[in-house]
Amino acid sequence: MSTATANDVANDIASDVRNSNNKSMGVMLVKSLPDALRKFDPRNMWHNPVMFIVWVGAAFLTLLAVAQLFSPDDLSHGQPVYFTWIIAIVLWFTVLFANLAEAVAEGRGKAQADALRKTRTTTPAHRVVCYDAENDPDVRGPEKGHGPSSIVEVPSSDLKLGDVVVVEAGDLIPGDGDIISGIASVDESAITGESAPVIRESGGDRSAVTGGTRVLSDRIIVRITQKPGESFVDKMIALVEGANRQKTPNEIALDVLLSSLTIIFLIVVLCINPQASAVGASVSLTVLIALLVCLIPTTIGALLSAIGIAGMDRLVQRNVLATSGRAIEAAGDVTTLLLDKTGTITYGNRQASNFHTLPGVDHDEIVRAAALSSLTDSTPEGQSIVDLARKEGMELDDIEGAKAVPFTAETRMSGLDLPTGERIRKGATSAIEHWVSEEGAGIGQEVLDAMHDRVESVSNAGGTPLVVAEQGANGVVRILGVVQLKDVVKKGLRERFADMRAMGIRTVMVTGDNPLTAAAIAKEAGVDDFIAEAKPEDKLAYIKREQSKGQLVAMTGDGTNDAPALAQSDVGVAMNSGTSAAKEAGNMVDLDSDPTKLIDIVQIGKQLLITRGALTTFSIANDIAKYFAIIPAMFMEQFPGLGVLNVMGLHSSLSAVLSAIIFNAIIIVLLIPLALKGVKYRAKSSEKILGRNLSIYGLGGIVVPFVGIWIIDLFVRLIPGF
Structure with a gap:
């Protein structure tokens, strides 16, 4: 795979994500339909107890409808023959819509997974046999020279944990690992989407490399750190496809709550017929099953899995890989x-902002000394000192014969030795004090106090102080002042x-x-x-x-x-x-290796929890509304006095049940975009978020079913027999 191809793959990933977000919901539903139909397998439905009850109810009513064709008088309870068929069909659509919600959520990650698979091609790997770290420079292989170790070419799929491979300029890195020798420029665009190459080297915090990325320059030796099939790309593919998605503790707890509510409503529905019989009324099995489906929390039961998958997808779109949904939930609770x-x-790049002189030192002296000590300093801080000196009018040219003194962790200072014998140093306060003492110069208390005052003043202002000192050609050592470096x-x-x-x-x-x-x-x-x-x-x-x-x-x-x-x-x-x-x-x-993204991750976790809480509130409020909408209408024909509770003016008991069951199915489809996009995130306290959910989704969950069922009933009453 060429570098251009790697960039194309990265662009494909970004394009697929954008396209999946821009597609209309209708197109996404149609494309996800085959996957939703495959989820009708009862072994799959069993994992969602609420929707499994709906699946069982739909299957039972389908059998009952078939039986009514042969014995309509005994099984129809005076209802139209097609009533059971309509209810059964609506229940099947309810299951389909629940499966669609999950399939659409999973489908948004398939394009990303397909693009990532392009990077997971089998590539040749140059495995080192009997790697010897001490003789690393001689690892050439029989065809490239002679050394104590040899190289054999093997497919990347044959690499094992702990294998050592040589990767040279132009080669794809065959697997995830750590650089144990060398430094190279690496193109990681196939994974991150970022076209700019990065530097990876051994012995530091930037030693990890990812399989499928390309070495652009130099030569590195990599120790493989992942088993076959467990590479970084493999994990990303499994993540975006949802193949390894397990329910989080919060989801499991919510599942238990929803299952408990389902059992409670199941008992309530089972008790309705005996109670009705005691007062001379009866309710058909079709109506009882429809009532049960309306009362159990089908809305959140249908959308719960989609909410979790969509939360994971939002992380992936921001180039973050999470090991599980539990990590995202934890981010929401942080x-x-x-x-x-x-x-x-x-x-991270501190900039020089000011020069502070000590008593008796001319301002130009410290500017000159600080600038000369930084002439050979290639760090952003050193270059900023030179730039600031030039802004103040200091003319600086390279000095022939000058010797650079680089910064080291031991000395904690850097500088320049001039051919005239003059020596200039800049560095941490304690390091400069130690250097002055080593040179045999005593520091007067007045100078020390002035220096510490300047250092403290710079520190209090949020800057980093660098003390500048010089040893003149005559051997006299002086502390000149302090350079202020400011973190932006x-x-x-x-x-x-x-x-x-x-x-x-x-x-x-x-x-x-x-x-x-x-x-x-x-x-x-x-x-x-x-x-x-x-x-x-x-x-x-x-x-x-x-x-x-x-x-x-x-x-x-x-x-x-x-x-x-x-x-x-x-x-x-x-x-x-x-x-x-x-x-x-x-x-x-x-x-992207962007530390500030931690804040975004927390917000995504919060949004996931807020979305789940909002839709759970809406679903339970829906059940309450449907209960008071359906029950009075069911019995008002046997007990006309209940008509006063039929506040919506539903046409009949049959139209009330059918309208409610249709609304129960439609509301799932209408809420899929909200489940995938998430409730809008607002930076508020938990108490305010809870209050907002109750006022919007709680009140809305009560009002919307009344309005929705009433509108549907206006059309249902036109069906003959209703």
Whole structure:
């Protein structure tokens, strides 16, 4: 597969998602009809107890209608012969519409799955036999040179967990794994849809690679970390098709509630005939079964599975892979968000914003020294210092014979040694103090106090201080001042955090900055709390403390050191660019590696729970309305006094039952778009959301059946015999 083909596949995925969203509901229903018909198998219907009762009722009435053809007088109870046929047909359509809701939800993921399968072709893999890490550079194979290890070409489908493969420029990566040697530019567009290549390398948090992506440059050695059939692409295909979808705890609990209500109404319906017989009335089996179907919560029973599948689909459309629906539900219940500062709250590229001099130092001196120390610094921070110096009028040219001093984790500073003997350094406060002491220069208390004042001032303003010092050609060492680096907070986050707060969710910023800097950025961003100078174990400890208080915690991570915290959190979102350990530990993977997407994931989880709650409220309210609509009409012929309760003025008991059963089927179809799209998300507290659901979907669930049944009855009464 060429690079162009990989890009085409990515475009196909995006196009299929857009097309599936833009198609009219009618077209989607028609295309999903064959799948809905296949779901009529009773072994499939059994998994949905409410709709299984409807299926049994439809089957029984079909048999009863056939029997009435041979003995109409004994079995019809004075009703038109075709009444049972009509009720049976409407019940079959009710089951069909329920199956359609699930089939449409599943069908929206099929286009994505088909596009993903294009990346799962069998490719040749160059497997290393007896890999020797110490002699890695000599892994060439007999045909490419001689070395202690050899390479054999095998199909990618034959690779096993732990195998080591060599992937060179132009090759497809044959399976999911970790780079154990080398660095390369990788085209991941076939998976993420992002055309820009990314850098993957060994020994860091960006060592994981995905099968089906292409190496564009250099050569890497990859250790396979997944068994055949369990690759990242395989999991995505299973996810979008819903093949491995299991019911979540909330769905199971709701199923138990719906089943209990069904049993209660079944007992009520069974008791109607004996009670009616006691007062000289009778009710036919057809009417009893129709009444049962109207009273049990068929609406939410039909849409429950579609709501869960649609929630998963919304995640996939945002390039997020969840291991199960349970993870999405947990996101909806989250009460604490742990957000890394760099890349999530701030852009991550700190920019120089000011030069602060110490007493007795000319401003131009620190500008020159800071700029020279950054001339060879290729980091965004270093380049921003040079840019700021030039804006202030400093002319800078490369100095011949100058020696760059790169930043290291040990020294925590960088700089430049000039041919004149002058040495310039910039770095952390403690690192510069240590360097000055090592050079044998004492620091006066006045200078120390002034420096610490500048550092504290920069930190309080939310900046990062870099201290600049120089050793002149005469050997005299001086601290010149402080460069202020400012973290730029992303726009719009403050408002989003306010929305989180309105929903009762605390936002916590995690940063390695000192407490003063962390506090300033936390205040600017609008988060509720922060963890300063955080180490991986600090995240884990914080999550455990929150969970011990009954809170649900969500966090993002990409490194192996994040794995324990990702595993401990209730919602752990691993970056696709991170290590395999991080992706295995989390229960979601963000293909775009965008840490801010955690906020979107929480909103999707909230929307899923809100949608399920709203439609459950509507369904139960429907049952109450249908009960008071049907029961008076059923008996008003035997007991004319009940006519006063027939507030809708339904024509007859038969028209009332048929109108109600038709409405019961139609409302499922009308609610499918809402189940798939979800109730509109609003950042409100749980109490306000509950109040809104009760006022809109509770009241609406009572009013709509009265209006709907009355309108249908106007047409049903025109049928002869009704």
